[in-house]
Amino acid sequence: MTQATNHPLQSFGFMTVVELPSLGHCGGLLVVSRIGRPIEFHCTAPVATNRAQQIMYGETYSGFLFSDQIGMALIDKAKNRPSVFITDCSEMLPLTELIDNPLVFAEPVDSETEFDGSGLEHFDLSGQSVYCVNHRGTEAAAISQGVHEFASRLPLDEPFERIRQAIEEAHSVLRAA
Amino acid sequence: MDQYFKLTESLNHRGSSTDKPPNQLIRQDAAVPKIEPVVLDTNSWNRAIEAQLPDLLSSWKAESPAKPPVVSARFKGRRIKTTSYYFSETGPAKRGNRSAIAANLFDPYAPEPSAEPVGEKSKADSKAKRVTTRTRMKAPADVIKLEDRLFYLLQPPLENLLDGKTMEFPFEPFPFQYAGIAFLFPRNSAILADEMGLGKTMQTIATVRMLLRAGFIKSVLIICPKPLVTNWQREFKSWAPEITVAAIKGNQHQRAWHWKTESAMVKLANYELLTRDEALVTAPENEYDLVILDEAQRIKNKANATSEVVHRINRKRSWALTGTPIENGVEDLVGICEFAAKGAVSSGMTAREMRVRVKDLILRRTKDLVMKDMPPRLMRDAELDLSPEQQISYDGAEKDGVLRLNDMGDELTIKHVFELVLRLKQICNFDPATGMSSKIERLKADMEEVAASGQKAIVFSQWVDSLEVIGKQLTVHRPLEYHGRIPSKQRDPILKEFKENPDRKVLLMSYGAGAVGLNLQFCRYVFLFDRWWNPAIEDQAINRAHRIGAAGSVTITRMIMAGTIEQRIHQILEEKRELFREILSDGDAPAKRGLSRNEIFGLFDLTTPKGKITPVNEVEDELGKAA
Numbered sequence: 001m002t003q004a005t006n007h008p009l010q011s012f013g014f015m016t017v018v019e020l021p022s023l024g025h026c027g028g029l030l031v032v033s034r035i036g037r038p039i040e041f042h043c044t045a046p047v048a049t050n051r052a053q054q055i056m057y058g059e060t061y062s063g064f065l066f067s068d069q070i071g072m073a074l075i076d077k078a079k080n081r082p083s084v085f086i087t088d089c090s091e092m093l094p095l096t097e098l099i100d101n102p103l104v105f106a107e108p109v110d111s112e113t114e115f116d117g118s119g120l121e122h123f124d125l126s127g128q129s130v131y132c133v134n135h136r137g138t139e140a141a142a143i144s145q146g147v148h149e150f151a152s153r154l155p156l157d158e159p160f161e162r163i164r165q166a167i168e169e170a171h172s173v174l175r176a177a
Numbered sequence: 178m179d180q181y182f183k184l185t186e187s188l189n190h191r192g193s194s195t196d197k198p199p200n201q202l203i204r205q206d207a208a209v210p211k212i213e214p215v216v217l218d219t220n221s222w223n224r225a226i227e228a229q230l231p232d233l234l235s236s237w238k239a240e241s242p243a244k245p246p247v248v249s250a251r252f253k254g255r256r257i258k259t260t261s262y263y264f265s266e267t268g269p270a271k272r273g274n275r276s277a278i279a280a281n282l283f284d285p286y287a288p289e290p291s292a293e294p295v296g297e298k299s300k301a302d303s304k305a306k307r308v309t310t311r312t313r314m315k316a317p318a319d320v321i322k323l324e325d326r327l328f329y330l331l332q333p334p335l336e337n338l339l340d341g342k343t344m345e346f347p348f349e350p351f352p353f354q355y356a357g358i359a360f361l362f363p364r365n366s367a368i369l370a371d372e373m374g375l376g377k378t379m380q381t382i383a384t385v386r387m388l389l390r391a392g393f394i395k396s397v398l399i400i401c402p403k404p405l406v407t408n409w410q411r412e413f414k415s416w417a418p419e420i421t422v423a424a425i426k427g428n429q430h431q432r433a434w435h436w437k438t439e440s441a442m443v444k445l446a447n448y449e450l451l452t453r454d455e456a457l458v459t460a461p462e463n464e465y466d467l468v469i470l471d472e473a474q475r476i477k478n479k480a481n482a483t484s485e486v487v488h489r490i491n492r493k494r495s496w497a498l499t500g501t502p503i504e505n506g507v508e509d510l511v512g513i514c515e516f517a518a519k520g521a522v523s524s525g526m527t528a529r530e531m532r533v534r535v536k537d538l539i540l541r542r543t544k545d546l547v548m549k550d551m552p553p554r555l556m557r558d559a560e561l562d563l564s565p566e567q568q569i570s571y572d573g574a575e576k577d578g579v580l581r582l583n584d585m586g587d588e589l590t591i592k593h594v595f596e597l598v599l600r601l602k603q604i605c606n607f608d609p610a611t612g613m614s615s616k617i618e619r620l621k622a623d624m625e626e627v628a629a630s631g632q633k634a635i636v637f638s639q640w641v642d643s644l645e646v647i648g649k650q651l652t653v654h655r656p657l658e659y660h661g662r663i664p665s666k667q668r669d670p671i672l673k674e675f676k677e678n679p680d681r682k683v684l685l686m687s688y689g690a691g692a693v694g695l696n697l698q699f700c701r702y703v704f705l706f707d708r709w710w711n712p713a714i715e716d717q718a719i720n721r722a723h724r725i726g727a728a729g730s731v732t733i734t735r736m737i738m739a740g741t742i743e744q745r746i747h748q749i750l751e752e753k754r755e756l757f758r759e760i761l762s763d764g765d766a767p768a769k770r771g772l773s774r775n776e777i778f779g780l781f782d783l784t785t786p787k788g789k790i791t792p793v794n795e796v797e798d799e800l801g802k803a804a
């Protein structure tokens with residue numbers, strides 16, 4: 001890594017996909033400031049798995065569903081484009097081809113599958129591996145610095161926890177309505 | 178209906194009545210035999226994949242002169258519905274309702290401020306640190322709007338919001354205290370019913386501070402027993418130094434000024450003056466964003482004058498704080514709910530119904546549950562024999578008393594029985610003729626041990642007269658007295674003296690004056706010289722010493738004279754203690770916690786007369802007055 005810059009990232013877009021039993025996949029994007037306060041939140045309606053799509057897309061299906069469809073639907077809604085997107089969902093990494101912002105993959109500590117991050121710049125954050133999937137003009141060092149500063153206040157998995165709880169809450173309210 | 182695939186419109190439609198069919202197949206080669214178009218929703222598309230398409234393709238023969246049919250599907254993702262929420266700094270707070278110190282508690286772009294000022298206490302633990310526990314605010318059930326619910330849920334954990342940069346505290350709250358703050362913050366109606374000593378005051382102040390800083394509220398009225406007013410002021414100074422607090426006191430004109438023009442964000446009033454200032458406190462122009470009742474069991478009887486005034490105070494939020502939401506029966510809870518959440522529960526509800534209705538309203542934690550590392554509370558019952566002099570007086574009083582009661586026939590009421598109880602209890606303390614007392618002998622011996630080990634003790638009695646006699650017997654330990662005959666202004670200096678002067682080994686307290694709100698956790702010994710009628714009051718007394726910050730185990734000695742009325746009452750008190758747990762847990766039919774009529778008459782083996790019976794609560798009040 002090169003020396004850190006003096007321009008910390010101003011906002012972070014945490015993005016993940018949750019599977020809701022019998023409903024499908026639901027995406028959530030939480031844009032937070034660098035002190036962890038929420039700025040925007042977006043979640044999708046549940047997207048049911050489609051057999052036809054599965055056949056047509058084969059192994060690339062989850063990438064298509066999580067990135068092209070769910071991920072982009074969320075990002076299109078964001079009024080404040082975050083300085084960097086962070087996801088804990090490897091199926092969202094194809095987003096890197098679709099967006100102009102840096103994308104970071106925070107590998108879940110309890111992940112059962114090992115992520116092949118060869119060729120990607122990465123750093124360790126309290127035992128969690130974090131990969132810079134792309135920089136998009138931002139120095140990797142700046143991304144690393146910004147993420148480290150953020151993680152000094154909040155563990156990197158915490159905003160994802162918020163997203164999951166909010167999605168659950170949103171759907172329980174909608175179900176009750 | 179799922180419509181993941183949008184296919185082109187080059188084929189004719191079949192069976193669709195819509196102008197824009199959701200899915201279509203493209204046939205690129207018009208020369209091939211015409212194939213019936215397929216209009217697909219997801220299911221039909223799936224069926225096509227499984228049935229029609231293979232048929233279609235298999236119908237073409239390799240030797241056919243025509244080009245093979247090509248069926249194309251262009252996959253353009255459908256528009257996925259999203260729900261969006263954009264945060265404002267104020268969240269559900271109304272604009273224009275901002276307190277003077279409203280700042281940027283929820284402002285996402287707030288600069289990292291330097292630490293807020295705090296009192297003189299240690300700031301050692303107040304530095305921002307990595308969050309280890311995550312306490313989230315969650316909207317109560319009565320918050321309906323999804324955006325309001327998400328506002329709370331999507332905030333960072335309280336440990337982060339209060340990380341010492343936004344608001345500094347004298348020391349780091351315990352996880353269960355964060356949970357208490359998270360419970361109170363979003364609620365308009367709440368009863369914080371933690372066991373004594375878990376920091377209800379601190380949790381409340383921290384939440385009030387957050388609400389003021391967030392701009393959710395700007396005026397607060399706290400009502401507490403008179404002796405606790407200074408305690409609240411002291412705690413505000415520690416936990417929320419930037420918040421202005423004014424105690425309402427003085428003569429009628431001074432109080433009127435306070436009620437009308439005092440600009441402090443928090444006003445403190447005691448229960449006693451509410452009825453006197455009824456017109457002022459309930460005036461329409463006096464509306465509070467939040468009214469907090471400390472020791473809210475004071476309004477358990479919803480018909481008493483104080484309760485009626487409290488119910489009429491104009492307010493938006495109502496919180497009740499009490500360690501004993503149920504002292505005598507479920508009616509107590511009905512009385513408190515009448516203030517905190519009018520209509521939530523009502524008389525005649527079963528325990529099960531009541532539990533369901535108050536589930537989202539009450540938060541109660543006990544030390545056993547939340548303070549695993551709390552020093553132990555060691556209870557020991559000192560069963561003593563009456564001295565010979567006491568025994569003679571006792572036997573005579575009991576015999577005469579019972580005879581008198583029996584002679585009263587139909588005119589006998591419970592009140593008469595209680596008068597005898599009080600008389601006998603007094604003899605258990607001291608022989609009225611000689612002043613002899615087994616209890617005082619035991620206390621003197623125990624105090625020698627306490628003092629020798631460098632510790633201090635609190636002695637509780639129901640009677641100030643008894644305390645004064647005890648004081649004369651314990652002069653070597655330089656006792657201090659704290660009871661109803663000590664003027665309020667002198668009470669705080671007495672506590673300070675007791676805490677700071679190592680020669681002051683014992684504090685003599687009445688249950689009435691010293692049972693609530695005081696922090697005496699530096700004491701390792703508590704003596705209950707006589708027993709109060711209600712175990713909840715005894716627990717409050719014990720918890721003056723056994724609370725957060727206790728230096729070590731706390732030993733409680735309950736003095737009981739064997740073979741006397743004290744032993745009989747002790748038995749009943751233990752049963753009541755069990756009932757308390759039953760009512761607040763899963764029992765279906767909680768029993769009454771007050772003594773039943775038969776229990777009261779059973780104390781003396783009397784037959785129940787037909788005359789008017791005074792309700793137990795009233796009798797208990799009578800006992801309190803007698804003390």
